Amino acid sequence: MGPVEVLGMVAGRALTPMVKAGAAVKGDRLLHARGTTYPAEVTALAASGAAGELAGRLAGPALVRFSTALWRTRPWPDLLGCALRLGAGGPGEQDLLFSTARHVFTLAGALFTTRRDFLDNDYYALAPFRAPGLRRVELRLVAAHPRVVARGRFGRLDQAVRKGSALLRMDLSAGRWGAWEPMAEIQVGAPPAGEALPTLRADPFRAGKGLEPVGFLNALRRAAYGASREAPDGSAKRVRPT
Numbered sequence: 001m002g003p004v005e006v007l008g009m010v011a012g013r014a015l016t017p018m019v020k021a022g023a024a025v026k027g028d029r030l031l032h033a034r035g036t037t038y039p040a041e042v043t044a045l046a047a048s049g050a051a052g053e054l055a056g057r058l059a060g061p062a063l064v065r066f067s068t069a070l071w072r073t074r075p076w077p078d079l080l081g082c083a084l085r086l087g088a089g090g091p092g093e094q095d096l097l098f099s100t101a102r103h104v105f106t107l108a109g110a111l112f113t114t115r116r117d118f119l120d121n122d123y124y125a126l127a128p129f130r131a132p133g134l135r136r137v138e139l140r141l142v143a144a145h146p147r148v149v150a151r152g153r154f155g156r157l158d159q160a161v162r163k164g165s166a167l168l169r170m171d172l173s174a175g176r177w178g179a180w181e182p183m184a185e186i187q188v189g190a191p192p193a194g195e196a197l198p199t200l201r202a203d204p205f206r207a208g209k210g211l212e213p214v215g216f217l218n219a220l221r222r223a224a225y226g227a228s229r230e231a232p233d234g235s236a237k238r239v240r241p242t
Contacts, residue, residue, distance in 0.1 A: 035067025035081070036154055037200045038161055038188050042086060042170075045182045050133030051172055055183045057209045063088045064168070064188050065200040066118045066157055069099075073152065077111040082123045082141055082168070083202040084186070092208030098123035098141050118157045119143045119166060129211040136214065138173040140180065162190050 040062040044055035062084055069079040079100050086094040100121045101110035115121050123141040131137055146165035148156045160166040166188035171180040204213055 035065045035083075035200075036157065037063055037065040038166075039088075039191060040064045040084075040186050040188045043185045043187070045169070045184055046172070050131070051174075051181065051183055054131050054134065054172075054210065058086050058094070058170075058184050060086070061088050061090070062086045062186065063200050064186065065202065066154075068153075075116065078114060079107065079110055080114055080118055080121055080123075082118070083200060085200055085202060085206075086209055093206055094209035094211055095202040095204060095206040096125060096139065096211065097202055097204050098125050098139070100124075101126065117153050119160055120145050127213060128215045130214045131211050134172075134174055136175060137211075138178075139183075139211075140171050140173075141186070142169045142171060144168070161188050164189075 042059050042062050044052070044059045046052045046055040065081075065083040065085075067081045067083070069081060070076070071078050081100075082098045084094075084096045084098075086096065099107075099110075100114040100123055101107045102124050104126055120143065122143055125139040128136050128138050144165060144167035146160045146163070146167075148159045148163070148165075150156045150159040157166070164187075168186040168188065169182055170184040170186060172183040173180050207213065
């Protein structure tokens with residue numbers, strides 16, 4: 001752990017009391033407490049080099065969870081989130097968390113630039129990773145932006161999923177200023193008829209596929225996320241998407 005990560009750990013521990021207090025008042029995790037989860041299938045797009053090897057490890061079954069940060073149904077400014085569990089149900093699972101904010105210092109502005117529909121936004125991992133042969137990498141999800149007419153953002157998401165048009169592309173950027181390159185495609189699918197939607201409580205430090213979180217923000221998350229996870233599980237209050 002370098003000095004940047006040490007500073008992040010210190011900042012995360014300093015924030016822990018505030019995170020716990022906010023979660024206690026809310027009765028659930030502070031941000032992205034509840035969402036809607038779907039099964040998905042990941043297909044590698046990168047075919048050569050270290051990026052191709054990583055894409056091959058990420059390919060296979062997955063879970064995709066879409067969530068709002070603040071308001072589930074109100075049409076007010078909000079951040080949207082997309083969490084992935086790659087290799088779901090098998091050995092070596094990997095969780096990745098994405099947000100409609102490009103950087104952590106643009107979080108406030110992203111409240112007003114985020115579009116209302118889940119598949120009408122792109123998502124960013126906010127913090128970097130280290131991967132074998134790639135050193136520092138950044139990730140984003142590019143949505144297919146389908147046009148659907150159902151009522152409410154969760155309703156439109158569900159309609160796109162059932163029409164087969166809920167598609168995400170994962171891009172990788174090597175280095176701080178590297179160009180974005182397609183790495184994998186994620187086809188979001190509908191759960192089998194009559195089966196309850198699964199739940200997903202993602203852990204950004206579950207790194208079974210070789211993407212290791214690094215940097216200040218990820219170090220800060222260790223303490224802050226731990227405090228948030230101590231909140232009561234509000235999933236029992238979760239309602240069917242509207």
